[in-house]
Amino acid sequence: MGLGFTIIPKYLDVILLGCAWTIGITLAAAILSFIGGILFAVIALYAPWLIRQPFRLIEWLFMGTPLLLQLFLIYFGLVQIGIDLPAFVAGIIGLGLHFAVYNSELIQTAILSVDKGQMEAARTLGLSRTEALRKVVVPQAVRAVIPPIGNNMIALLKDSALVSVIGVSELTLSAQRVIGRTYRPFEFYLMAAACYYVINLAMEWLQRKIERRISISR
Amino acid sequence: MTDPSHFVEIRHAQKSFGALEVLKDISLTVERGQIVGIIGSSGSGKSTLLRAINDLDPLTGGEVWLDGVQVNQKLSHRKYEKHINQMRQQVGMVFQHFNLFPHMTARENVTMAPLMLKGISKEEANTLAKEQLDKVGMLERIDYYPSQLSGGQKQRVAIARALAMKPKLMLFDEATSALDPELVEEVNLVMRKLAEEHMTMIIVTHEMDFAASVCDRVLFMDQGVVVEEGPPDVLFRNPTQPRTREFLRKHLEGAK
Numbered sequence: 001m002g003l004g005f006t007i008i009p010k011y012l013d014v015i016l017l018g019c020a021w022t023i024g025i026t027l028a029a030a031i032l033s034f035i036g037g038i039l040f041a042v043i044a045l046y047a048p049w050l051i052r053q054p055f056r057l058i059e060w061l062f063m064g065t066p067l068l069l070q071l072f073l074i075y076f077g078l079v080q081i082g083i084d085l086p087a088f089v090a091g092i093i094g095l096g097l098h099f100a101v102y103n104s105e106l107i108q109t110a111i112l113s114v115d116k117g118q119m120e121a122a123r124t125l126g127l128s129r130t131e132a133l134r135k136v137v138v139p140q141a142v143r144a145v146i147p148p149i150g151n152n153m154i155a156l157l158k159d160s161a162l163v164s165v166i167g168v169s170e171l172t173l174s175a176q177r178v179i180g181r182t183y184r185p186f187e188f189y190l191m192a193a194a195c196y197y198v199i200n201l202a203m204e205w206l207q208r209k210i211e212r213r214i215s216i217s218r
Numbered sequence: 219m220t221d222p223s224h225f226v227e228i229r230h231a232q233k234s235f236g237a238l239e240v241l242k243d244i245s246l247t248v249e250r251g252q253i254v255g256i257i258g259s260s261g262s263g264k265s266t267l268l269r270a271i272n273d274l275d276p277l278t279g280g281e282v283w284l285d286g287v288q289v290n291q292k293l294s295h296r297k298y299e300k301h302i303n304q305m306r307q308q309v310g311m312v313f314q315h316f317n318l319f320p321h322m323t324a325r326e327n328v329t330m331a332p333l334m335l336k337g338i339s340k341e342e343a344n345t346l347a348k349e350q351l352d353k354v355g356m357l358e359r360i361d362y363y364p365s366q367l368s369g370g371q372k373q374r375v376a377i378a379r380a381l382a383m384k385p386k387l388m389l390f391d392e393a394t395s396a397l398d399p400e401l402v403e404e405v406n407l408v409m410r411k412l413a414e415e416h417m418t419m420i421i422v423t424h425e426m427d428f429a430a431s432v433c434d435r436v437l438f439m440d441q442g443v444v445v446e447e448g449p450p451d452v453l454f455r456n457p458t459q460p461r462t463r464e465f466l467r468k469h470l471e472g473a474k
């Protein structure tokens with residue numbers, strides 16, 4: 001059996017649907033990981049000891065264990081305590097929290113490296129510490145780490161293939177299913193790879209756009 | 219405890235950083251509309267004293283009063299936060315390194331705090347920004363970011379930012395020390411303008427000529443104490459203390 005790419009159009013809709021799932025899950029998880037990252041960072045640096053503890057547990061769980069296990073735990077494990085999430089939601093939460101922990105590390109370092117005159121100037125005007133963090137310190141910290149966060153988001157895109165193990169028909173699983181029917185692994189895995197490549201390009205473009213937009217303001 | 223009758227009153231201020239005693243029993247009063255200069259060599263405690271007034275560097279002993287209210291009063295943590303934020307709104311501060319918010323335009327730098335703390339509308343904030351930036355001659359750069367401004371322009375925006383809170387008192391900590399010499403005058407000009415409007419000001423400075431021309435009274439600090447104070451023409455021309463004379467002589471040599 002030689003190569004035959006002419007078979008691709010017949011299954012294009014399945015692949016494109018998988019693509020859509022991958023994009024959707026990646027975007028939702030990216031947003032969750034961004035907001036979660038800021039939240040975790042502020043908690044790690046400023047919350048009272050008692051509040052920090054459960055978050056340290058979350059941090060350990062999401063940094064110290066395989067993502068695969070985290071997805072199983074959220075999808076299969078939580079059912080036992082009555083939390084029955086749709087597979088794609090479990091996937092978004094798993095990916096989102098996993099990368100939130102990594103983003104939080106970056107943001108924490110960035111917050112600490114914001115000049116302390118910034119906090120002082122804000123406090124001098126009468127802002128509370130929380131207000132000063134929200135309006136002055138955190139926005140500057142986040143701007144400084146957009147490039148490394150962008151790298152995390154590319155990793156997130158790649159790891160989104162893992163949600164196939166809990167049955168979400170994202171790009172990789174869709175390709176697999178088509179291959180099961182057509183016995184054309186080379187063609188369809190290449191096709192999927194091309195899709196990831198395009199999404200990757202789009203994300204890099206988006207990152208550059210965000211960077212340019214906010215770098216004027218530095 | 220009786221309310222002091224002075225506008226600003228510092229009573230027996232004492233401050234230690236660990237074992238290092240930086241302020242040693244300093245008392246000082248400033249009346250409404252007065253301009254007081256503080257001079258002294260590096261490390262003498264000028265900034266620490268200034269920063270104690272709005273509790274940025276809390277005193278370890280003594281009291282600070284502003285307009286009949288004790289700034290550093292003992293309160294529970296939560297109450298104190300509320301109180302001190304209230305007090306700080308009434309005291310403008312200008313830093314050596316400007317500390318403008320780099321992610322905000324001049325307009326946003328000026329309006330951020332009034333918008334958050336005074337509940338003014340967007341339009342009112344706009345008017346306020348124009349008014350304050352016009353006052354410091356920066357209206358044309360209202361939508362510039364700090365990175366697009368010179369040092370002197372940055373400092374003028376920083377002054378506008380402080381003035382936008384309509385403070386009763388302005389504190390200047392070496393506002394021109396980080397500036398290239400040719401940019402100093404534009405900032406001094408703004409400060410002179412404030413003086414003409416009878417703004418109460420406490421100015422830490424290394425510029426003796428400026429202090430002499432704008433201040434009602436000048437304090438010379440050394441090693442955590444006020445060595446000598448008086449009207450500028452007396453303090454600069456006929457200082458009574460040897461340490462003051464020494465400092466001024468060295469300063470004059472340094473300036474040459």
Ligand SMILES: Nc1ncnc2c1ncn2[C@@H]1O[C@H](COP(=O)(O)OP(=O)(O)OP(=O)(O)O)[C@@H](O)[C@H]1O
Pocket residue numbers: 235238240258259260261262263264265266267
């Ligand atoms: N946060 C701090 N921790 C420890 N020591 C400090 C701190 N801030 C100031 N000091 C010390 O307190 C002393 C007085 O400092 P301060 O900044 O008030 O001096 P200054 O008169 O403003 O000097 P300069 O002209 O250099 O600004 C110095 O010896 C300084 O090292």
Ligand SMILES: [Mg+2]
Pocket residue numbers: 264265266391392
């Ligand atoms: Mg100083």
